[in-house]
Amino acid sequence: MTVLALAPLRWLAMGFAATALAACAVGPDYQRPEAPMPAAFKELAGWKPAEPRLAASDGAWWSVFDDPLLDQLERQIDISNQTLKASEAAYREASAVVGEARAGYFPALTIAGSGQRTGQPVGGGASGSGGRVVQNQFNLTPTASWEPDIWGRIRRTVESDVANAQASAADLAAARLSAQTQLAADYFQLRVDEELKRVLDTAVEADRASLEITRNQYNAGVAAQTDVITAQTQLEGTQAQAIAIGVQRAQLEHAIAVLVGKPPAEFSIAPASLAAAVPVMPPGVPSTLLERRPDIAGAERAVAAANAQIGVAESAYFPTITLTASYGFASSQLVNLLSAANSIWSFGANVTATLFDAGLRSAQVDAARAAYDQSVANYRQSVLTGFQQVEDELAALRILAEQAQVEEAAVGHAREAVRLTLNQYQAGTVAYTSVVVAQTTALSDEEAALNIQASRLAASVTLIQALGGGWSETQLPTVSQVESGEPWWEMRQTTGGGK
16 A cells, blocks of 8 residues: 555544544533431441341351351352343343443444456447457455544443443342342241241140140049040141141242252252341441442442433534545456555545434433433432331341340240149149140240241341342442453452352
8 A cells, every 4th residue: 555545544543533532522420419318227226236247258148147058058149040140141231232332432444345347349330240348347445434422422322331231230239139138038937947847846746745634634534525625636736737837848948949040859958957046237337338239339320321321312412523434446457456556545524413303302311311310319219228128127136136035935934834734734723725725825925936036037137138248339340341341240250259
C-alpha cells in the first residue's frame, strides 16, 4: 500500500482518537440514592445474647452450628445446586451483553471480494457472427465503518450493562444464600422431627406401661374395663402420631437432596441428635446492612443501570455521525490484483439528525426517568424490608428464648405430675382419667418445647440470612472484571471466596 492509499484509514483512526478524547456523555452521573437508616436496631435494646457467635474465618456462616454433616451438605450447593447454576449462567449472559455494548467503541471492519467475467458480441451486426469480447473484473475491498460516541450513548449503554451484570452477580449471591439457608432450615426441621419421633416413641412405651397397669388393676377387680379401653386408645393414638412424623421427615430429606443436586432416591440422612445450642449472630450496626445483603446490593445496581439509561435516551436528541473508509483493488487480471496501480480508496462521513418525531424522544426520556424513579423506590423498599427482617428475627430470638425457659420448667412439672398421678391411680385414690390428662399434658408440653427449639433454630438461620450470611458488596465483580469478561464466579470458587 502507498502512503497516499493509507490516508483514509489514518483519517479514520485520527477521528476515532479525537472524538474519544473530546466526547462527553449526556445524562446524569450516578449517585447512590439515600435510604432510610435507623441509628440502632430497636429489638436489640435491652437484650444481649449470652454468647453471640461469629462464623469461622473462611466465611462459612453455618459453622456456628458445629454440625459436620450440615457443613458437608452446605458445601455441595456450590457444586451441584441447579438453581445456582442457572443464576451463574444468567450472570455470564449479562457479562456477555457488556461485551456486545463495548464493541460499539470500535470501528467495524469488513472485506468484500468479487470476480466477474462478461462477454459481449462485436462486429457482424445482429447476427453475432463477428465474435465476442470477453472481459474479467476482480475486486478486493476492505471497508471500515465507525460511529464516534460523541454524545456518550455507547458509554452510557456500557455503564448500564455493567451495572446490570453486577446486579446479576448480586442475584447469584442472593440465590446462593437462599439455597444455603433453605437447606439449613430443612436440615434442622428434619432433626426436630427425629427428636419428636423419639419423644413420641418414649410416650408410646409409657402408654404401654400404663395399659399394663390398667389391665392388672382390672384383673384385680379394682379398675373398670373402661380404664383398659381408654389406655389402649391412648396408646394407639400416640403410635399413630409417631408414624405420621415419617411423612414430613421423608419430604424434608427429599428437599435436601434436590438442594444439593441429587435425586432423592440416591440420598439419605442418618438419624442424629438435635443441636441443643441456638447460636445468635451479632447484628452489628444498621448502617452496615446495606453492604452485607446481596439483594440490597442488587437493587442498588439496578438503580445505577436505570440512571445510565436516561443518558442513552437523551443521546437520541443529538445527530449521529458515521465515518467510513475503504481501500481496495480492482483489476481485470487476478494475478496483478494487489498491485499499487490497481488500488482504489474512499473516505466519507455521514450525519443524520431527526427533525421531527412527534414527541418520540421526549417520551423515551420520560420513560427512562420514570424507570429510574421506580428502581429507586424498589431499592429503598429493599432496605426497609431488610431492616424489618432483622428486627423480626431479633424479636423472635429474644421472645423465644424467654418462652423456652418457661416451657422447660413446664415439661419438668408435667413429668412429675404424670409420676404422681400414676402412683395415685395405682393406690386407687384417683380415676384413670386423671392419668390420661396428666400424660396428655406432659406430651403436649414436650412437643411445645421441641417446637420452640425448632422456631429458635429457624430464627437463628433466618437472622443470618437477613444479615447477609457474611457476604459483602466488595465480593461483586469490579467494572474491569465485568468488561474484560473474566470468569469471576469460577475465580471466587477456586480462591475460596465463595465459601
